[in-house]
Amino acid sequence: MSVLSVKSQDSTNKWTVGIGLGGLLYSEKDLDKIGYRFSEQFPRLSVARYVFKNTTIAGLFSQSVQEQKKYLTFDGEIRYDFGTSENLLNVYSVVGGSLIDTRFTLPLINFGFGGSLWLFDNIGLNGQLLYKYNNSGFQSQASHIFASGGIVYRFKIGSSSKGIRKTRRRLWEMEH
Numbered sequence: 726m727s728v729l730s731v732k733s734q735d736s737t738n739k740w741t742v743g744i745g746l747g748g749l750l751y752s753e754k755d756l757d758k759i760g761y762r763f764s765e766q767f768p769r770l771s772v773a774r775y776v777f778k779n780t781t782i783a784g785l786f787s788q789s790v791q792e793q794k795k796y797l798t799f800d801g802e803i804r805y806d807f808g809t810s811e812n813l814l815n816v817y818s819v820v821g822g823s824l825i826d827t828r829f830t831l832p833l834i835n836f837g838f839g840g841s842l843w844l845f846d847n848i849g850l851n852g853q854l855l856y857k858y859n860n861s862g863f864q865s866q867a868s869h870i871f872a873s874g875g876i877v878y879r880f881k882i883g884s885s886s887k888g889i890r891k892t893r894r895r896l897w898e899m900e901h
Contacts, residue, residue: 737881738775738847738879738880738881739774739775739881739882740772740773740774740775740879740880740881740882741771741772741773741774741841741877741878741879741880742770742771742772742773742877742878742880743769743770743771743772743773743851743875743876743877743878744768744769744770744771744875744876745768745769745771745851745873745874745875745876746766746767746768746769746873746874746875747765747766747767747769747787747871747872747873747874748763748764748765748766748871748872748873749763749764749766749796749857749869749870749871749872750762750763750869750870750871750872751763751867751869752867752869755867758864758865758867759827759866759867760794761794764789764790764791764794764796765789765790765791766787766788766789766790766796766798766873767787767788767790768787768788769785769786769787769873769875770786770787771783771784771785771786771851771875771877772784772785773804775810779805779806779807779808779810780803780804780805780806781803781804781806781817782801782802782803782804783800783801783802783803783804783821784799784800784801785798785799785800785801785802786798786799786800787873795826795827795828796825796826796827797825797826797827798823798824798825798826798871799823799824800821800822800835801821801822801823802819802820802821802822802835803820803821804817804819804839805817805818813842813843814840814841814842814843815840815841815842815843816838816839817838817839817840818836818837818838819835819836819837819838819839819853819855820835820836821834821835821836822834822835823835823857825857825866827865827866828865829863829865829866831859831861831863831865831866832861833857833858833859833860833866833868834857834858834860835855835856835857835858835871836855836856836858837853837854837855837856837871838853838854839851839852839853839854840852840853841877843879846879847878847879847880848876848877848878848879849876849877849879850874850875850876850877851874851875851876851877852872852873852874853874854870854871854872855870855871855872855873856868856870856871857869857870857871
């Protein structure tokens with residue numbers, strides 16, 4: 726019997742980097758204020774580090790694909806994984822903040838959830854859904870939904886490669 730041991734970002738593999746795409750959706754009532762309801766985001770770049778039990782900090786950046794829909798966001802977040810960091814599927818909750826540059830650069834509060842599915846030892850798929858909340862009542866920005874997805878790569882810094890498996894097994898090669 727063979728077993729596939731794929732673990733999420735944890736105390737051994739503390740770092741991940743990712744690239745993906747995103748999209749945001751404003752409510753219909755904010756159309757006049759913002760000028761659009763939907764905007765595609767590419768690239769969505771991320772770097773994250775596992776800091777202690779079940780907790781990861783992350784920094785993310787994305788910008789609008791269309792020049793007429795100016796939207797640039799720098800996000801910082803804390804992820805709590807409910808003890809799933811050792812699992813093939815790592816789900817987490819998110820709380821954090823954003824600096825969003827549309828017409829003005831303004832802060833928003835973020836909360837939501839996400840997850841990573843680890844296909845290989847170091848490569849996975851990540852998805853996330855956030856609500857970006859305008860708690861200060863700024864007129865030029867509205868609360869909105871932000872969804873993203875992409876590919877993540879997990880690695881460690883400052884340790885040797887001894888003990889790392891040389892043969893990686895694919896998800897579909899697992900025995901069920």
